[in-house]
Amino acid sequence: MTLADSLSRRDNGTTALDTLARAKSLVEPALEEITLRLSPELRPVVLHHLSGGGKLVRATLALISAKAAGAEEETGLVGALAMELVHNFSLIHDDIIDGDVERRHVPTVWAKFGVGPALIAGDGLLTLAFQLLLDEPTTERVKATRLLADATQAMIVGQGEDINSEHRSSLTLEECLRMEAGKTGALLACASSIGAVLAGADETSVTALSDYGQHLGLAFQAVDDILGVWGDPQVTGKPVGNDLRLRKKTLLISVANSKGFDVFAETGSALDQEMSDAQVAAAMELLDDCGARYETLEMAETNLNAALAALQRVPLDPGAVSELSAIAHYVIERDK
Amino acid sequence: MTLADSLSRRDNGTTALDTLARAKSLVEPALEEITLRLSPELRPVVLHHLSGGGKLVRATLALISAKAAGAEEETGLVGALAMELVHNFSLIHDDIIDGDVERRHVPTVWAKFGVGPALIAGDGLLTLAFQLLLDEPTTERVKATRLLADATQAMIVGQGEDINSEHRSSLTLEECLRMEAGKTGALLACASSIGAVLAGADETSVTALSDYGQHLGLAFQAVDDILGVWGDPQVTGKPVGNDLRLRKKTLLISVANSKGFDVFAETGSALDQEMSDAQVAAAMELLDDCGARYETLEMAETNLNAALAALQRVPLDPGAVSELSAIAHYVIERDK
Numbered sequence: 001m002t003l004a005d006s007l008s009r010r011d012n013g014t015t016a017l018d019t020l021a022r023a024k025s026l027v028e029p030a031l032e033e034i035t036l037r038l039s040p041e042l043r044p045v046v047l048h049h050l051s052g053g054g055k056l057v058r059a060t061l062a063l064i065s066a067k068a069a070g071a072e073e074e075t076g077l078v079g080a081l082a083m084e085l086v087h088n089f090s091l092i093h094d095d096i097i098d099g100d101v102e103r104r105h106v107p108t109v110w111a112k113f114g115v116g117p118a119l120i121a122g123d124g125l126l127t128l129a130f131q132l133l134l135d136e137p138t139t140e141r142v143k144a145t146r147l148l149a150d151a152t153q154a155m156i157v158g159q160g161e162d163i164n165s166e167h168r169s170s171l172t173l174e175e176c177l178r179m180e181a182g183k184t185g186a187l188l189a190c191a192s193s194i195g196a197v198l199a200g201a202d203e204t205s206v207t208a209l210s211d212y213g214q215h216l217g218l219a220f221q222a223v224d225d226i227l228g229v230w231g232d233p234q235v236t237g238k239p240v241g242n243d244l245r246l247r248k249k250t251l252l253i254s255v256a257n258s259k260g261f262d263v264f265a266e267t268g269s270a271l272d273q274e275m276s277d278a279q280v281a282a283a284m285e286l287l288d289d290c291g292a293r294y295e296t297l298e299m300a301e302t303n304l305n306a307a308l309a310a311l312q313r314v315p316l317d318p319g320a321v322s323e324l325s326a327i328a329h330y331v332i333e334r335d336k
Numbered sequence: 337m338t339l340a341d342s343l344s345r346r347d348n349g350t351t352a353l354d355t356l357a358r359a360k361s362l363v364e365p366a367l368e369e370i371t372l373r374l375s376p377e378l379r380p381v382v383l384h385h386l387s388g389g390g391k392l393v394r395a396t397l398a399l400i401s402a403k404a405a406g407a408e409e410e411t412g413l414v415g416a417l418a419m420e421l422v423h424n425f426s427l428i429h430d431d432i433i434d435g436d437v438e439r440r441h442v443p444t445v446w447a448k449f450g451v452g453p454a455l456i457a458g459d460g461l462l463t464l465a466f467q468l469l470l471d472e473p474t475t476e477r478v479k480a481t482r483l484l485a486d487a488t489q490a491m492i493v494g495q496g497e498d499i500n501s502e503h504r505s506s507l508t509l510e511e512c513l514r515m516e517a518g519k520t521g522a523l524l525a526c527a528s529s530i531g532a533v534l535a536g537a538d539e540t541s542v543t544a545l546s547d548y549g550q551h552l553g554l555a556f557q558a559v560d561d562i563l564g565v566w567g568d569p570q571v572t573g574k575p576v577g578n579d580l581r582l583r584k585k586t587l588l589i590s591v592a593n594s595k596g597f598d599v600f601a602e603t604g605s606a607l608d609q610e611m612s613d614a615q616v617a618a619a620m621e622l623l624d625d626c627g628a629r630y631e632t633l634e635m636a637e638t639n640l641n642a643a644l645a646a647l648q649r650v651p652l653d654p655g656a657v658s659e660l661s662a663i664a665h666y667v668i669e670r671d672k
């Protein structure tokens with residue numbers, strides 16, 4: 001199946017937007033309520049962040065993964081909430097690290113409230129995720145807690161690799177894939193299987209759902225890296241070639257690297273300095289000519305197909321499989 | 337018992353330094369080994385911080401609390417390690433928040449490695465504490481994990497109150513006590529009981545040990561606040577009246593407040609500005625004259641006695657009780 005085929009395929013008329021909207025109506029009020037357990041000082045900080053209005057993809061995956069294992073979606077709710085708490089902890093801390101002042105056209109938490117409140121708001125969200133799951137320490141919930149703690153650590157490892165990569169001119173393809181698997185894949189793999197864990201599913205089902213999420217993460221990241229260079233500025237809100245300008249160590253750069261092309265060196269761009277317009281244009285041409293753009297797109301396709309194939313490995317609820325397929329297409333298809 | 341009596345009393349010849357040294361020899365190598373589970377990028381960051389050489393008071397309390405419940409100290413080891421992981425997570429993040437560039441005469445993590453690595457090193461330590469406890473999810477270890485998660489959240493709530501207090505001229509005594517109970521007491525209460533939880537102790541023993549730690553935290557904080565003003569500069573490494581100069585909202589200020597004295601307003605000190613030498617001298621005189629210094633010292637005494645009394649409420653291992661008493665005296669007696 002080619003990427004074009006994948007993108008145009010629709011499963012049983014299910015649309016990802018319907019699924020996301022349904023999940024959101026269940027998760028959003030519960031998420032707001034759970035923040036009452038934070039301190040009165042931190043709650044407004046967190047609510048400002050949540051009001052930015054994410055799509056709650058991770059919560060949605062958690063709910064459907066319970067359904068995939070034959071349970072009610074609500075069985076996955078506590079896992080869905082924990083996923084969003086950890087995801088938002090990571091966003092709030094990432095914005096401090098990157099110095100980003102806006103997210104979805106709204107001031108980031110540290111930009112609005114200061115680094116201190118942002119930092120401890122993130123700490124509070126992470127801790128709350130563990131408290132929430134262990135409120136009723138059943139075997140399933142303890143297992144889900146371990147899954148979440150391991151995924152969170154894997155994400156943090158990926159962030160460490162990412163920060164470290166700033167001092168280097170490029171990453172090998174292997175290093176870049178490992179970093180992106182950690183940064184994006186680990187939490188999506190956890191989200192895609194935590195509902196099944198809470199539903200008491202067997203190990204093979206949990207692993208299949210986790211594999212779906214891990215591949216979904218890599219497919220997402222490959223598309224993200226392509227859009228970071230060739231995305232429509234009208235849609236992404238960022239200039240063409242933005243990731244190149246900022247010398248980000250994306251998959252594109254590592255794929256070129258694996259073919260013997262050091263994109264930054266060959267376009268004469270200096271470490272710790274933004275690229276000029278001419279250098280960005282030269283780098284874009286080089287990425288096209290050496291086939292890095294094409295191969296990165298192929299990676300998105302390969303991982304999308306691997307994600308869909310993982311869902312066929314074990315008997316799962318057909319409705320849930322259909323929804324997970326639709327979400328995979330939706331995530332890859334996005335244009336920003 | 338007066339504070340002077342308390343300070344001069346020694347239980348059965350047990351010295352706190354012996355106990356701390358014994359615990360350190362057990363905990364330090366295990367702590368270094370556990371950091372191998374962090375990413376290769378973060379481990380040196382964390383090891384730099386740990387090499388600062390803390391006294392491992394929380395780990396020591398955790399080990400003795402297992403012994404207090406009649407178990408081997410080693411039963412509390414996993415709890416001791418988790419306590420140190422969380423404690424050091426909070427120190428690394430606190431140093432970012434406060435902008436402190438040195439801790440124990442060594443550059444702080446953010447000052448040496450940057451805010452990003454410091455922030456995620458802290459995140460990694462917190463997450464590792466939960467991973468470690470849940471490695472073997474026995475009933476006792478799950479219970480210990482919940483205890484630690486709740487204590488960590490209470491600490492974060494206290495930090496939130498502390499940051500919020502910066503925009504105010506003073507806190508009420510009640511607000512200040514709640515903040516210090518959260519910031520210092522919660523983790524010490526957890527440390528003092530987590531070993532007993534791991535040993536499967538009954539609820540009343542766990543509560544007694546937890547109360548010991550909570551009161552120890554408040555006694556520690558009262559002494560700390562007094563030393564922050566009247567401590568010997570040769571010993572504390574800080575000028576006389578340092579906490580006043582920085583307009584810190586300590587117990588001393590809140591006690592004065594409860595007696596109708598707004599120390600900062602009455603000495604003509606402006607919000608968001610350091611106090612002058614003359615203002616510091618006037619504030620020190622006021623704190624003495626209104627009895628705030630004396631009452632804060634009384635609070636240390638009251639809480640030290642309450643901590644010691646908690647240990648007598650239930651039958652605990654006498655050797656452990658003796659060691660916990662010695663540590664309480666040691667913590668209060670310190671001069672820096």
